[in-house]
Amino acid sequence: MKTPNPHPVGQSAPDRAPEDACRHIQRIQDAAALNMVLYAFCELRLADRLAQGPATGPELADWLRINADAPDVDVSKLERFLGVAEAGGLVTRSTQGYELTTAGRTLDSSAHGSMRPGVMWRGTDLSRMAMASLPSTILTGKPSALQGASGLYDCLQRQPAADQRTFDEFMSRFSDRIASHVATCSFRHIEGECAFVGKQYVVDVGGGRGTLLAETLRNHAHLRGVLVELDRVADEARDHLATAYPDLTGRYEVVNGDMFKEVPPRPQAVYLLSRVIHNYGNDQCAVLLKRLASAMGESGPGAELFLMEHVLPEDPQMEDARLHPSHALDMIMMALTVGGQERDLFALSRLLTDAGFILPAAEAKPDLPAGMTLVIARINPDASPPR
Structure with a gap:
């Protein structure tokens, strides 16, 4: 596929770019190189070793020889690599050797909410192919990856x-x-009370293995839960919940179902929709949100929707060549989904209002981890019943 040439033959090239503009591009390129260092740091499981205590370069090399089955580890190259990892804020050096920084500790595979799996996912063939195929995706309109x-x-x-x-x-x-x-209700309604007060059920729609639902139930003993998932995921969720949350037995049910066809209504319920909308185009989102509105209409007064998504910022400008997490994820969605996308708050609000919801003032809370935003919506009593 031919890429258009911005400077046809016979047309003079523009004047030399100013140095500050060149440095900006260089910073973006260097950020990509640092991402490669981050991936290698995780692939070698260096955070797992350093989580046990400081280690010198030779000690880390000995550890790799055994645990990575790599008898020819080059200590000098390893220490050059660790120097860049130090510059990237993953490790620091002391008299005892290399130690993990606070950021580096998030890469320990045993850490709660470890960032390592996300880094490793970005290094898979599919993820790399997705980024490499962006030109084709743009030129054809199809995610070739x-x-x-x-x-x-x-x-x-x-x-x-x-x-x-x-x-x-x-x-x-x-x-x-x-x-x-x-789950701990770190956010508050504008009325000042916890969002789960007065509720009976939490219904997690497309909630994967049920971690969000389970943590919510653990923190609010008066609630019962429902997880809605497709067959394969639902079976995995049952195993996960039974193993990881045995104390919640009898307080939840896992429903095998297609959320685009039916969402089970429950009285006085909060409906969770976390990182689901961004997988789909507007037409599919409209179908799903109308199903939710229908279920919430049957739930009675007080039913609410907690929509959690990466929301595109109003100001798209980068800071030091760093993108807002939603911009990076939007490119991944464009390359790996048919219609999936991140949206700004206006676009999300439009989807919700068209499906029969209202968004009370100040009910968008951009303070969740990982750059996510919580949008709280309720049924519009003046809207026509969803069809």
Whole structure:
């Protein structure tokens, strides 16, 4: 596929770019190189070793020789690499050797909400192919990285089992990061009370293995829970919840179902929709939100929707060549989904109002972890019943 040439033959090139503009581009390139260092740091599991205590370069090399089955580890190259990791804020040096920084500790695979699975996912063939295929996606309008699959999850089923596990672990650890914040009601309604006061049920729609639902139930003993998922995920969720949350037995049910066809109504319920909307185009979102509005209409007064998404900022300007998390994720969604996208608050509000919701003033809270925003919506009593 031919890429257009901005300077046709016979047309003079523009004047030399100012140095500050060149440095800006260089910073973006360097950020990509630092991402490669981050991936290598995780692939080598250096954070797992340093979480046990400081280590010198030779000590880390000895550890790699045993644990990575790599008898030819080059100590000098390892220490050059660690120097860049130090510059990137992953480690620091003391008289005892290299130690993890606060940021570096998030890469320990045993850490709660570990960032390692997310880094490893970005290093899979599918994720790398998605970024490399952006020009083709833009020029054809089709996500070529899907290679004929109907969508991201269909494409994932065609990937190596190890990559599928990496993705599942990434999603699970990401849920861990936001679950405690939402479950403990760290946010408040504009009325000043916890959002779960006076509620009977929490219905998590498309909630994966159920971590967000389970943490919410643990923190609010008066609530009962419902998880709605497709068959394969629902079976995994039952196993996960039974193993990780045995104390919640009898307080939740896992419903096998297609959220686009039916969402089970429950009385006085909060409905959770976390990182679901961004997987779909506007038409599919409209169908899903109308299903939710219908269920909430049957739930009676007080039913609410907690929509959690990465919301595109009003000001798209980068700071020191760093993108807002929603911009980076938007490019991934464009490359790996059919219609999936991140949206700004106006676009989300439009989807919700068109489906029969209202957004009370100040009910968008951009203070969740990972740059996410919580939008709280209620049924519009003056809207026509959703069809």
